[in-house]
Amino acid sequence: MLFDFAAVLVFIVISIFFIFGTLVFSWIVRPSKPSAAKSSTYECGEIPAGDAWIKFNIHFYVIALIFIIFEVEILVLFPWAVVFKELGMTAFIEMLVFVGILALGLAYLWKKGDLDWVKGTDYMKDAPMPSDAGRSAREHRSEEKSAKGGSASGGKD
């Protein structure tokens, strides 16, 4: 019985030999002429600009997590549905609890605004449009000015 695993051992030994044999052989045969250009980033012949490590929106990560909610749900729901008739009422209630927990998570995300691509735009619903914003700012400034003038004149008096 244990001897059957000898085949696995032979496979491991052969694969290690294959990998290291190839590496050593190419190390012997290959020419080696290192240069700065060879180790620089390939950008289709352009001189590389900037870093390859860029920052991107953390929201992608949140979306991936949201996906996991549905993925796990489906993963468990399918086998459950196949054997549903044999399992009966207990399984049904168990699944209700499970889906309920996931739904709770989804509701939490919804409430937090993570389902919107641009997060938290809800509070900006009544905000003025950019053109209006400029005008209102001007008005605000002129109001401030007049208020200041008023107070100054008040001081003179």
Added chain:
Amino acid sequence: MSLIENRFDKNFIVTSADFFINWGRANSLWPVSFGLACCAIEMMATGMARYDIARFGAEAFRPSPRQADLMIVAGTISHKMASRVKLIYDQMSEPKYVMAMGSCACSGGPFVKHSYSVLKGADLIIPVDVYIPGCPPRPEALLDGLMKLQKLIRKKSIAKAGK
């Protein structure tokens, strides 16, 4: 310079090693996939089924110079592209070979006399192994150039020079 290059006199072991190394190199020439002008269309045709560059083991057009050992300069090299071509050549790993495809890459072609923007031949910036004349060369001509290059590679040796 590899570990075994220029170390041994020419003898039966070295020539056998030469044979196998050159056999491997000549029959797996992987070109960088980049074309500069109309010759690239002929190069693409060469890669397709009718002319089938795969018969010579050179069908694997690599999108990265790191994995390629053959540069087919297919087309007109403008001065603007020259520095890019040079950089891509520099980024290719050894051993690397260059084929100048078409009159433009060989000498400047129709632009040789009265052009302010065209490089007069690829050999002004990179070492060229094989020149393929034609405007543009037919796929058969490119394959002929490839076979010439394979012949060149088969002649190379790792033995000490001059023995």
